[in-house]
Amino acid sequence: xxxxxxxxxxxxxxxxxxxxxxxxxxxxxxxxxxxxxxxxxxxxxxxxxxxxxxxxxxxxxxxxxxxxxxxxxxxxxxxxxxxxxxxxxxxxxxxxxxxxxxxxxxxxxxxxxxxxxxxxxxxxxxxxxxxxxxxxxxxxxxxxxxxxxxxxxxxxxxxxxxxxxxxxxxxxxxxxxxxxxxxxxxxxxxxxxxxxxxxxxxxxxxxxxxxxxxxxxxxxxxxxxxxxxxxxxxxxxxxxxxxxxxxxxxxxxxxxxxxxxxxxxxxxxxxxxxxxxxxxxxxxxxxxxxxxxxxxxxxxxxxxxxxxxxxxxxxxxxxxxxxxxxxxxxxxxxxxxxxxxxxxxxxxxxxxxxxxxxxxxxxxxxxxxxxxxxxxxxxxxxxxxxxxxxxxxxxxxxxxxxxxxxxxxxxxxxxxxxxxxxxxxxxxxxxxxxxxxxxxxxxxxxxxxxx
Amino acid sequence: xxxxxxxxxxxxxxxxxxxxxxxxxxxxxxxxxxxxxxxxxxxxxxxxxxxxxxxxxxxxxxxxxxxxxxxxxxxxxxxxxxxxxxxxxxxxxxxxxxxxxxxxxxxxxxxxxxxxxxxxxxxxxxxxxxxxxxxxxxxxxxxxxxxxxxxxxxxxxxxxxxxxxxxxxxxxxxxxx
Numbered sequence: 001x002x003x004x005x006x007x008x009x010x011x012x013x014x015x016x017x018x019x020x021x022x023x024x025x026x027x028x029x030x031x032x033x034x035x036x037x038x039x040x041x042x043x044x045x046x047x048x049x050x051x052x053x054x055x056x057x058x059x060x061x062x063x064x065x066x067x068x069x070x071x072x073x074x075x076x077x078x079x080x081x082x083x084x085x086x087x088x089x090x091x092x093x094x095x096x097x098x099x100x101x102x103x104x105x106x107x108x109x110x111x112x113x114x115x116x117x118x119x120x121x122x123x124x125x126x127x128x129x130x131x132x133x134x135x136x137x138x139x140x141x142x143x144x145x146x147x148x149x150x151x152x153x154x155x156x157x158x159x160x161x162x163x164x165x166x167x168x169x170x171x172x173x174x175x176x177x178x179x180x181x182x183x184x185x186x187x188x189x190x191x192x193x194x195x196x197x198x199x200x201x202x203x204x205x206x207x208x209x210x211x212x213x214x215x216x217x218x219x220x221x222x223x224x225x226x227x228x229x230x231x232x233x234x235x236x237x238x239x240x241x242x243x244x245x246x247x248x249x250x251x252x253x254x255x256x257x258x259x260x261x262x263x264x265x266x267x268x269x270x271x272x273x274x275x276x277x278x279x280x281x282x283x284x285x286x287x288x289x290x291x292x293x294x295x296x297x298x299x300x301x302x303x304x305x306x307x308x309x310x311x312x313x314x315x316x317x318x319x320x321x322x323x324x325x326x327x328x329x330x331x332x333x334x335x336x337x338x339x340x341x342x343x344x345x346x347x348x349x350x351x352x353x354x355x356x357x358x359x360x361x362x363x364x365x366x367x368x369x370x371x372x373x374x375x376x377x378x379x380x381x382x383x384x385x386x387x388x389x390x391x392x393x394x395x396x397x398x399x400x401x402x403x404x405x406x407x408x409x410x411x412x413x414x415x416x417x418x419x420x421x422x423x424x425x426x427x428x429x430x431x432x433x434x435x436x437x438x439x440x441x442x443x444x445x446x447x448x449x450x451x
Numbered sequence: 452x453x454x455x456x457x458x459x460x461x462x463x464x465x466x467x468x469x470x471x472x473x474x475x476x477x478x479x480x481x482x483x484x485x486x487x488x489x490x491x492x493x494x495x496x497x498x499x500x501x502x503x504x505x506x507x508x509x510x511x512x513x514x515x516x517x518x519x520x521x522x523x524x525x526x527x528x529x530x531x532x533x534x535x536x537x538x539x540x541x542x543x544x545x546x547x548x549x550x551x552x553x554x555x556x557x558x559x560x561x562x563x564x565x566x567x568x569x570x571x572x573x574x575x576x577x578x579x580x581x582x583x584x585x586x587x588x589x590x591x592x593x594x595x596x597x598x599x600x601x602x603x604x605x606x607x608x609x610x611x612x613x614x615x616x617x618x619x620x621x622x623x624x625x626x627x628x
Contacts, residue, residue, distance in 0.1 A: 325549045331538070366510070 002293050002435050004427045012427070015420025022413020026096035030410075037089040094400040096410045097160040101153050102396050103414035105252065106276070106389050107422045108146035109269075113277025115140045115208055116241055116270075117308075122211070122234040128304050130446040131296050134435045135285055137212050139277070141429030142422050144205045149418075151197040154252060155190070161400055164188045164258045181258050188255055196251055200244040207237040219438035227441055245270055253392075256399035260338045262327070268319040269395075275312035275357075276388045279381040281305060284426070286374050293435055299372040300451040306371035306380075310361055313384060316391075317358040342394060345403040349390045356387030389415065457483060457625045458608055459586060460617040462595040465491045471597065471615035472497045478611060483598040486590035505574075509567040516562025520555040586623070 032040070118136040121129045159166035168176035170185045181188065211230050218226040246266030254265050262268075282305045288294045327335050342350045364380040365371055397405045437443055462468040468491065475482060482498060495502075525544045528551070533541040540546040572578065590596045597617075599608060605622055612620045 321549075321552065325552065328549050368506075 001433075002288070002430050004431050005291075008423065008427060012420040012423040015416045015423070017420075019413045019415070019417025019420055022409050023096065023100060023417055026099060026410030026413065030092050030096050032089060032092050034085060034089060037092065038085050041085060041088060088404065091401045091404040094160045095404065097153070097157040098396050098400040099410035099414045100417075101150070101157065101161055102389070102392050102411070103418045104146065104150045104153055105396075106392050106415070107142065107418040108150045109273035109392075110276050110280045110422070111140050111143040111146050112204065112245070113270075113273035113275070114281055115143055115204060115277075116238070116245075116274060117277055117281070118211070119207070119234040119237050119241070122230055123238055125231070125442065127442045127445040128301060128449045128451075130437050130440045130442045131294070131301060131449075132281065132285060132305070133215060133437050133440070134430070134433060135281060135288065135294075137215060137433070138426050138430035139280065139284065140208045140212075142425045143208055144201065145425060146418075146422070147201045147204065150252065151194070151201065154197070155194060158190075161396070162188075162193075162255055162258075163399075164255060165190055165193075178258075184258060187250075188258060193251055196247060200248050203237075203240050203244055207233060207240070211237075215437060215440070216433055218440055219434070221439050224439075224441060227439075242270075245273075253395050256396055257338060260335065262323055262335075262338075264319060264323055268316075268323055271312060271316035271319050272388050272391050275309060275316055276385060278305060278308045278312060279384045279388075282309060282377055283381050283385075286378060288430075288435065290374075296436055296447050298449075300449050301446075302374065302377060303368070303371045303451055304449075306365055306377050309377075309381065309384060310365040310371070313357055313361040313365075316388075317354065320354070320357075320391075338398075341398045341402070346394055346398060346405065349394055353387045353390040353394065356383050357391065360384075360387075455625060456601040456605075457623060458599045458601055458605065458612065459619075459621045459623055460597045460599070460612040460615075461587065461589070461619040461621075462597070462616065463593065463618055464616075465595060467616040468595040468597070469493065469497055471612070471617065474615050475597070475599065475611065480599055480608065480611075483600050485598070486585055486587070486596040488591050488593060488595075491595075505567060505571060508570050509563045512566035512570075513559045513563035515566075516559040517555055519562065520551070520558035524551045524554060 114136050118133065118140065120126075121133070121136075154161060163169060164181045164184070166176065168174040169178045170182045170189075171177055172182070210233055214226040214230040214233075218224075218230070249266045249269035253269060254261065282302065285294065285297060285305065286302070289297055324339060327339055360383050361380055364376065364383075370376045393405075393407075393411075460471070462471060465487070468485070468487070472482065472485070472494065476497070476499065485494065485498065487494070521544070528547065529541055529544050535541065539550060544551075585591060586598065587594065587596055597612075599612075601608065601622065609620050609622075
């Protein structure tokens with residue numbers, strides 16, 4: 001049995017407290033009034049730094065059109081200025097919500113990705129992985145709280161994250177009425193969003209609950225009935241998962257840009273969650289092994305996990321590029337704005353994540369010998385994880401905070417908060433059962449696994 | 452001039468062969484060659500053969516392919532005749548790069564795969580009309596053959612090989628290649 005070391009427990013609490021403080025700080029400092037934002041913009045216009053475009057917007061209202069005798073025009077400029085300041089004010093208000101949401105989703109998707117990986121290992125009757133099952137089961141313990149937190153943040157944030165949650169957008173009387181969003185309101189409405197979210201979470205958690213139950217029961221069972229049951233529910237879950245994962249990615253991520261759509265988006269999010277999940281599996285396995293808890297895991301298992309990290313990094317890149325290149329190539333205005341904003345305002349994270357998620361792993365993990373060296377896998381894994389955090393960051397932020405993004409206190413604190421929660425829940429779950437499955441039919445094969 | 456006489460020890464089971472190889476190695480005899488009808492897992496390790504470097508050549512061939520693709524597309528599409536084709540930006544390679552990626556990818560794979568296969572053929576001396584080198588036709592069906600050079604120690608070797616489970620031990624004159 002594994003015991004959660006006090007050091008690590010304290011560490012996770014420190015992360016959570018630091019994170020919570022930072023998140024609170026983010027919310028307090030983001031409450032800027034209209035005048036403050038106006039002042040901020042005027043200052044930026046003075047410095048003329050990176051926000052030249054806004055400076056051009058902000059300045060005319062005060063001075064240029066004085067010579068213009070058309071009162072109407074002048075009025076319109078003032079209106080435009082007001083709109084612009086309100087727009088920026090919204091973006092500043094959205095930032096702590098988005099930072100919290102990105103981090104919450106990131107850690108939730110690690111648990112969800114590894115749950116899918118676990119189901120695949122059982123359904124394919126893999127002979128190498130059963131020694132890692134308990135680590136995977138520990139990680140999936142985060143799924144239920146993590147996913148509920150994501151849904152809760154989405155619902156509480158409302159139109160801070162999802163503009164379509166603003167009732168004015170579907171109200172034809174309102175000046176904010178948006179015909180396109182109104183047309184999608186059959187799917188994109190708050191009630192549907194919550195119901196669908198709860199169905200997804202319930203389905204995933206039910207599979208998690210029963211697979212864990214059968215896995216524990218198989219330890220002491222005389223026959224293989226629990227194994228057979230877990231095989232059947234794994235196959236069923238995978239079918240459920242691929243539908244719900246796709247819909248979840250539309251709901252929880254793609255709908256932050258309700259005017260935009262992409263058909264392979266579900267797969268793209270899936271690739272991201274799968275590779276992050278496997279990477280965290282490798283990191284936790286290496287941590288537990290370094291503490292002498294997993295003697296039965298050898299470098300051959302590590303090699304296989306690292307191969308998955310390598311292969312799914314490439315798979316992620318394939319989907320990222322397919323999505324980008326098809327839209328770039330055809331250049332249809334209604335689709336391409338998605339990438340135009342990312343290219344203009346997020347150049348470094350947008351291109352940097354391709355280096356972190358593709359170039360780095362492909363060069364680090366191509367060599368078969370390197371995949372067996374723990375510190376090498378840890379190094380590559382940390383870069384991959386950071387890269388996929390930025391991937392989620394790039395999906396959410398441009399729609400909510402636009403060019404007002406920065407990886408500062410709200411973002412880092414949110415990551416710390418959920419990292420602490422993740423560590424606490426996962427390692428607590430790891431203490432609940434022996435780290436080696438006992439009665440699983442492929443256990444012996446897995447222990448003797450040699451590549 | 453190599454030893455003109457060799458011993459051929461024939462086995463009928465790959466497990467027996469593996470233990471025989473270990474035994475012969477531990478007695479410090481040099482194994483010239485082993486003929487098997489199918490890959491025997493771990494045989495190269497038991498014989499102490501050096502690992503293959505063919506993956507490294509494939510990686511370098513891939514880099515060559517990538518370079519060829521980039522140079523070719525850059526010359527044709529950007530430098531030689533930068534036409535406006537459907538509004539694609541042909542001002543620099545980088546600006547139009549997404550359109551070239553499929554070609555870059557395929558040529559990398561093409562070069563890596565084909566040149567590696569050719570390297571394999573060259574290094575293992577395989578080509579059409581090549582004279583087959585198997586000393587006993589049964590080794591392509593269900594027998595395993597270990598070939599050991601003789602340096603005037605036939606009797607000692609024969610005893611050792613019999614002990615390891617060889618079903619047949621033959622002293623033969625080796626043809627010069």
